[in-house]
Amino acid sequence: MTESRIIDTTKAPPPPAELAAKAHPDLILGEHGLCPGCGEPVALRLLLEVLQELDVVQRSIGVVGHGCYGSFVQIMDVEVLQCLHGRAPSCATGIKRVRPDGVVFTMQGDGDMVNEGLQEVLHTAARGENVTCILLNNGVFGDTGGQQTATTVIGQRTKTSLDGRDPKTHGYPIPIADLVASLDGVAYVARGAVSSAGSVARTKRLIRTAFEHQLAGSGFSLVEILTMCPTGWFVPAAAGPDYLTESLEKTYPLGELPLRPIRLEAGR
Numbered sequence: 124m125t126e127s128r129i130i131d132t133t134k135a136p137p138p139p140a141e142l143a144a145k146a147h148p149d150l151i152l153g154e155h156g157l158c159p160g161c162g163e164p165v166a167l168r169l170l171l172e173v174l175q176e177l178d179v180v181q182r183s184i185g186v187v188g189h190g191c192y193g194s195f196v197q198i199m200d201v202e203v204l205q206c207l208h209g210r211a212p213s214c215a216t217g218i219k220r221v222r223p224d225g226v227v228f229t230m231q232g233d234g235d236m237v238n239e240g241l242q243e244v245l246h247t248a249a250r251g252e253n254v255t256c257i258l259l260n261n262g263v264f265g266d267t268g269g270q271q272t273a274t275t276v277i278g279q280r281t282k283t284s285l286d287g288r289d290p291k292t293h294g295y296p297i298p299i300a301d302l303v304a305s306l307d308g309v310a311y312v313a314r315g316a317v318s319s320a321g322s323v324a325r326t327k328r329l330i331r332t333a334f335e336h337q338l339a340g341s342g343f344s345l346v347e348i349l350t351m352c353p354t355g356w357f358v359p360a361a362a363g364p365d366y367l368t369e370s371l372e373k374t375y376p377l378g379e380l381p382l383r384p385i386r387l388e389a390g391r
């Protein structure tokens with residue numbers, strides 16, 4: 124422990140409730156068990172901190188997809204269910220419609236959302252469902268060994284593109300957040316990362332804004348979070364953040380995405 128983190132509790136006043144929540148995320152019930160350097164547990168923590176700070180934990184319901192983050196259902200102290208691969212936005216739709224006071228979110232990976240469940244998220248967004256989807260994008264099917272997904276960036280090595288993704292053979296990545304941002308019914312789309320202290324802080328604000336939109340009833344929201352997968356990227360754990368910045372982030376710039384609704388003219 125560095126000196127700056129040592130607190131003399133006999134002199135220091137108790138931390139404000141919000142800081143205490145950050146220091147002790149009591150909605151996380153145990154060890155995550157994921158690889159060293161994985162970015163997904165950081166994203167989980169941010170999500171839970173936001174739910175706590177908005178004071179909506181008791182009415183939150185999560186729908187978790189299938190991927191490495193799927194094991195979070197065992198350690199997150201929030202109502203959750205897991206549904207078939209990619210179907211989380213549809214399950215979230217049903218839950219929100221029968222429990223409109225619920226704060227309903229999905230947690231999905233890129234393989235889950237953009238491969239198996241591409242139609243689910245697009246239709247849910249286009250219907251303007253008042254739910255929040257959280258995408259953990261690492262550009263690989265991490266859980267099954269690091270195969271290429273629909274979001275793998277050009278040049279990225281994966282187990283099924285050992286020489287790097289080549290658009291001539293593998294096609295181009297699908298920028299799901301940009302697609303969603305182009306749809307009517309969408310209230311908020313943003314992209315963050317967990318590769319540095321600064322990006323973590325900014326990503327938390329993006330998640331919070333998305334849930335504020337849901338609480339205001341303004342429609343569908345999506346927050347894509349670029350997460351490190353050193354195992355699937357074939358890089359040492361410590362190199363994960365730089366790899367994220369130099370590869371994924373070039374294709375998927377961070378920040379709030381402008382909404383560009385495509386409005387069909389009546390009678391055309």
Ligand SMILES: Cc1ncc(C[n+]2csc(CCOP(=O)(O)OP(=O)(O)O)c2C)c(N)n1
Nearest residue numbers: 189190191208232233234235263264265266
């Ligand atoms: C219909 C279906 N297809 C494939 C699988 C196998 N499978 C389980 S987890 C997974 C990888 C998911 O990747 P992603 O959503 O990107 O999550 P990550 O592991 O990268 O966090 C796959 C392909 C499955 N369980 N069900």
Ligand code: SF4
Nearest residue numbers: 157158161191265352
């Ligand atoms: S394979 Fe990748 S996504 Fe899965 S736990 Fe390991 S680092 Fe995380």
Ligand SMILES: [Mg+2]
Nearest residue numbers: 232233263265
């Ligand atoms: Mg993935």
